[in-house]
Amino acid sequence: MRIAVYLAHPRPGSFNHALSEAVIDELSRHGAEVVSHDLYAEGFDPALTAAETGTVEAATPSADDHVTRYRAEIAAMDALVFIHPNWWGMPPAILAGWVQRVLAPGVAYKLGTAEGEPAGLLRAGRALVLNTSDTPADREREEFGDPLQRVWAACVLPYVGVADVRRVVFRTVTDSTDAERADWLQQARDQATALLPGT
Secondary structure (H helix, E strand, O other), rough: EEEEEEOOOOOOOOOOHHHHHHHHHHHHHHHOOOEEEEEOOOOOOOOOOOOHHHHHHHOOOOHHHHHHHHHHHHOOOEEEEEEEEEOOOOOHHHHHOOOOHOOOOOOOOOOOOOOOOOEOOOOOEEEEEEEEEEEOHHHHHHHOOHHHHHHHHHHHHHHHHHOEEEEEEOOOEEEEEEEEHHHHHHHHHHHOOOOOOOO
């Protein structure tokens, strides 16, 4: 099974990095073929170019080697993992740009179906989103409406064909203890294992 892990946090040594390392280790230990990307460390440019917006039928070829590689890779994945903080109710800009540049028409979805709805093209049937946050859960839900849940589970992943979207939020990170973080890392491992066949 091929699984892609995408990390979006600019600071090496962050808890997001620890989550990514735990997930990659756990998946590899269970025999998955893991393709991992630290978008900041790789220098991914999130800015969608004018040339990349040329058509709604098929992806316009990109002059960016990162984009070309990510598009080819994601088409062959069986599951996806996204790890990022909650910043202003949004993913970091680098990941939002990744969505816009990589999940392109003809790569991740197609329009113009008989039903009038987009058809997802990705073979990945499952996705796991791991978020860190400093907003208490009740405030996130009642005051803000949990925008990241809508982004991933309603707006992005179902659109490209991922039907099984799982999301876990670890909070509040700033005042967390070592014991809490250890427990969260184990939860991340357990969630990663649950992506594998037969789980």
